[in-house]
Amino acid sequence: MTGGGTDAAVDATSGSAPRPPVRELTAGDVLTALNTSRRGLSAERARAGLERYGPNEMPRTRRRPLWRQLTAQFTDLFAVVLVVASGITFLAYWLEEPRDVGTLQLAVAILGVVVLNAAIGFAQEYSAERTAQALEAMVPHASRVLRDGRRLEVSARDLVPGDVVVLEAGDAADVVAGSGRAVVYATGATTEFGRIYRLAAAAPRQKTPLQHQVASMARRVAGAALAIGALMFAVRLPTGESVVTLFVFALGVIVALVPEELPATLSVSLAIGVRRMARRHALIKQLLAVEALGSTTVVCTDKTGTLTQAEMTVTRVWAGGATRAVTGVGYAPGGEVADAARVRELLRVAGLCCNARLVPPEDTQHWRVLGDTTEGALLVVAAKAGLDPSAEEAAAPRVTEFPFDSDRKLTKERRRSCWRAAPRWSGRGGVGH
Structure with missing residues (x-):
């Protein structure tokens, strides 16, 4: 098997000689092309490969500065309309005689609505972005590889071309059943995921349906307000009033027709939706995404592994028509199997059929399993019955696997x-x- 990457592979040793598509090579040819073996890379070659190819991760996107994120909150068409309306109101206050304090208060109120709306949107998106970064840092990204013939768990970012990856049922690679080994021949931006990343980064950012609807309404409202204001000015012009008075009156009509409370109401409503979803442990990065989620009627999900602590424990063994209790929890081999002598052969066979491996505490305080959690539980119960899985595997080596x-x-x-x-x-x- 070969890892995901560009279809036309490049020699991992020279980096220059083009080779046929990897899918056309046999397993032996792939190992030869990547200068590796079924035992995997040595620790020294893995370090050299990491220095040469760099970490197996996507290029980090440049995040917009905070001032640009804040400024973007004022670029919405409705926000622009309100800013213009506030400016017109300020102009009306300075032109009218005598000056009305109520006009000044209205101008300040409209501008305050714009600032409040921008502050709500910026605070929500900034908080969600920080939370998303924290969650991303908490997610473990590990792979099981062969190094010098030993199965190890390393960080996915440390994979290099030539690494032999061990795949088993339940792994986060869409492995449904069985097991296999894959050879990594591309990492980072040169993989198929890297190509998808580049395509996604080049795709233009599209507006949500709500943004299109609000922008369309803002254009209609602004056009109607200007038209009606001009009409009122033209109708009252023959009355003989001063041009300044008529202009102030027309500005008042225009401002009155602009629903300045709508953006604030919209932002508050979306923020309430975000808070309600946060109480259900749903993270929303943008306020406008709430509207898209509210329109969702079908959600397709997939669950792999187990819920809770992702640990499996054998509590009972049934054999020969009788049930034997098993004590102990977790992956620590501490515990006992009742009447272990009668079920030792059953547990020996079960342990030999497992591809997982128990890892004793080293950097952590707990035992853990490399591989399927159910198989790890079988190895643990075999150890509780007095069996040594490594010794049993050495005494009865596996020939093949179905x-x-x-x-x-x-x-x-x-x-x-x-x-x-x-x-x-x-x-x-x-x-x-």
């Missing part, structure tokens, strides 16, 4: 033998076991 089929509840090889033994069922949906 992955388990969760639909049929048997291995695929056994399913093939069933088809060969009962060909008359070939058109009736299979053989039950």
